[in-house]
Amino acid sequence: SADFEGLKALVTGGASGIGRATAELLAARGARVAVLDLDPSTVDKPLLGFRADVTDDASVREAVAAAVADLGGLDVLINNAGIGAQGTVEDNADDEWHRVLDVNVVGMVRTARAALPHLRESAHAAIVNTCSIAATAGLPQRALYSATKGAVLSLTLAMAADHLREGVRVNCVNPGTADTPWVGRLLDAAADPAAERAALESRQPSGRLVSADEVAGAIVYLASPLSGATTGTALAVDGGMQGL
Numbered sequence: 209s210a211d212f213e214g215l216k217a218l219v220t221g222g223a224s225g226i227g228r229a230t231a232e233l234l235a236a237r238g239a240r241v242a243v244l245d246l247d248p249s250t251v252d253k254p255l256l257g258f259r260a261d262v263t264d265d266a267s268v269r270e271a272v273a274a275a276v277a278d279l280g281g282l283d284v285l286i287n288n289a290g291i292g293a294q295g296t297v298e299d300n301a302d303d304e305w306h307r308v309l310d311v312n313v314v315g316m317v318r319t320a321r322a323a324l325p326h327l328r329e330s331a332h333a334a335i336v337n338t339c340s341i342a343a344t345a346g347l348p349q350r351a352l353y354s355a356t357k358g359a360v361l362s363l364t365l366a367m368a369a370d371h372l373r374e375g376v377r378v379n380c381v382n383p384g385t386a387d388t389p390w391v392g393r394l395l396d397a398a399a400d401p402a403a404e405r406a407a408l409e410s411r412q413p414s415g416r417l418v419s420a421d422e423v424a425g426a427i428v429y430l431a432s433p434l435s436g437a438t439t440g441t442a443l444a445v446d447g448g449m450q451g452l
């Protein structure tokens with residue numbers, strides 16, 4: 209179906225994993241899509257690739273301006289770029305906290321700040337932030353990562369309130385463990401990647417990982433006019449983890 213016909217979307221971290229699947233699904237549904245990424249070299253037509261580092265405000269402003277000029281406006285922002293961190297509060301030093309917070313939280317703020325003047329001009333404006341079950345699950349060995357995603361959840365609710373009367377909806381998705389290059393890299397670092405994958409899958413309530421396409425489906429729903437009365441929500445895409 210063409211429910212995004214005529215709409216323009218921007219996806220950060222759109223060169224890989226969840227962002228890539230989301231950019232491709234938006235394009236398949238009729239949107240014109242720009243991808244912002246540290247490395248957009250693998251981004252193919254019809255997606256438009258722009259190099260940007262979400263920790264660098266000037267780089268974000270320039271890339272958003274260039275993308276909006278090429279797209280001819282902006283209706284949808286998918287704030288998805290993010291990185292992982294492992295350990296307890298005793299394992300990560302201050303500079304690591306600042307580095308991961310800068311990407312996962314302030315990165316979304318910078319992109320939203322650059323995009324909002326354009327989104328306000330749209331009749332179907334939506335922002336979807338990629339959060340995580342880590343925001344509320346109390347996962348072990350994920351203190352820093354969980355704190356960044358807790359901040360993304362709070363940011364989503366606050367932004368939804370701030371921009372409601374401007375016609376800009378703001379929601380987030382909370383994926384469980386999703387089968388992306390990121391998780392692939394973690395598994396590859398294990399002594400026995402296949403055994404590690406099997407163990408990870410067996411810890412999931414559904415016995416399998418969530419696919420990047422399944423997360424993209426939830427993001428695209430929250431970005432689409434089909435969810436026009438939904439703002440300030442977090443949609444779980446976790447294979448039943450929250451409910452079980």
Ligand code: NAD
Nearest residue numbers: 221224225226245246261262289290340383385386388390
């Ligand atoms: P991924 O590593 O496959 O893709 C992330 C993309 O973000 C990459 O293309 C990378 O280049 C880009 N990126 C990283 N830092 C950037 C920066 N400073 N500026 C611009 N781009 C940058 O990861 P993924 O698994 O697809 O994760 C995407 C999002 O989903 C992240 O926010 C992550 O926290 C979230 N998430 C992932 C999972 C999972 O299990 N994979 C679960 C919950 C939430």
